[in-house]
Amino acid sequence: MRIASVNLNGIRAARRRGLEGWMERRDCDVITAQEVRCTVADLPEDAFGGYHAVYEPGSIPGRNGVAVLTRRPPVAVRTWGAEVLRRAPGEGHTSLVPADDPGPLARGISRYAPEGRYLEVDLDAAQGPVTVASLYLPKGGLPAELQxxxxxxxxxxxxxxxxxxxxxLDAFARHLARARTAARRRGREFLLTGDLNIAHSRQDVAAWRRNQRSEGFLPEERQWLDDQLSPRTLVDVVRRLHPEADGPYSWWSWLGQAYARDAGWRIDYQLATPALARAAVSAEVDREHDGVRLSDHAPVVVDYAL
Incomplete structure (x- = not known):
């Protein structure tokens, strides 16, 4: 099963850069997207290609928005209480419908419920016993003393x-533990994908010395991510398959020569429960498609032998 995660930085802009062609070439079973940044009414009818799409646009026009695209309709869809667009291939309707009941939300999460930052689906049996989540974590900023x-x-x-x-981060850590545990009770593995806006280690930032006091690489942010990972909870799949590599980076500034010099950050992840992580056989970052960058982020593509 091939699963890709990509921050689109606007689906209409990504389509102009070749998103549709990339989707056809990569032939993924599941694609998770962040920063779709499009109202439901403005979505092109074929925005999600030949996939069953679940899209949580959030309530801030032109901002955020997460989606999960699957080959077969998911058997369950959960948000933090927001309604979603559910669209089958060839359909063009634009009405939002309630998601499945997520149960009690973790403390602090309801504050972010309208923002279009989190969506999870249960894949159907033909695809595998997996719950897949798409997350767009806030970029943040610097503490006052560093400004x-x-x-x-x-x-x-x-x-x-x-x-x-x-x-x-504090609220999401509680949610993440609940979501992973709930998936296990349903007999499912759990996979968190998306733009976490945190680079975990020195291997994940090309200019790590210069960026030690930058948002996204602050010690407390890195510690938070470290606390979510362990051989018994969640495993960083790309790092497991590329333990010694610098990167592979998934984000580069549009400014200067950052992309040409591969002076990037690895801030897009697939974090899997241990059994699912062990099933990962390859992981790649698609820097470009037909010589064109789809976004300031690049898709993170992992093959799982399920």
């Missing part, structure tokens, strides 16, 4: 974006 206006592209905010991200 120097002359060195920042955005205006100093007194650490507000940093505090918001840390609150999200």
């Amino acid at each position: 120097v206006a002359a060195r920042m592209r955005e205006a100093p905010d007194g650490g507000a974006r940093y505090q918001r991200k840390m609150h999200f």
Whole structure:
């Protein structure tokens, strides 16, 4: 089973750059997407190709939005209470429908429920006993004591974006433990995919020395991710298959020569329960399709021998 995760940075822009051709060439069984950034009404009818699509657009026009595309209809869909678009291949309807009951939300998560940041589906039996989740984690910012206006592209905010991200991380850790446990009770493996906006180790940032005081590579962010991973809970699938590699990076700035020099960050992940992680046989990052970048992120593609 081939599963890809990609931050699209806008599905309409990604389609202009060749998303449809990439989807056809890669022939994935499951694709998870983040930053779809499109209202349901503005989605092209063929936006999701020949897949069954579940899309949680969120309530902020032009921002966020997560989706899961599957070959067969999922047997369950869960959000943090938001409605979703469910579209079969060839259908063009644009009405939102309730997702399945997620049960009580973890403490702190309801604050982010309308933002289009999280969606999970249970694959049907023909695809495998797996729950697949798509996450777009907030980018965050710097704590107040590290903010120097002359060195920042955005205006100093007194650490507000940093505090918001840390609150999200605290709440999401509780949710993640619940989701993984709930999947096990259903007899399923669990796979968290998406843009986590955190680089875990020095191998995951090309210029790690210079970025030790940058958002996304702060010690407390890296520690949070470290706390989610263990041989008994969740395994970083790409790192398991590429233990000694720098990268493979999945995000590069549009500015300067970052992409040409491969001066990137690895912030897009597939984190799997141990048995599923052991089934992973290959992992690649598709830097470009037909010589064109689909987004400032690149798809992370993993083959699982299920």
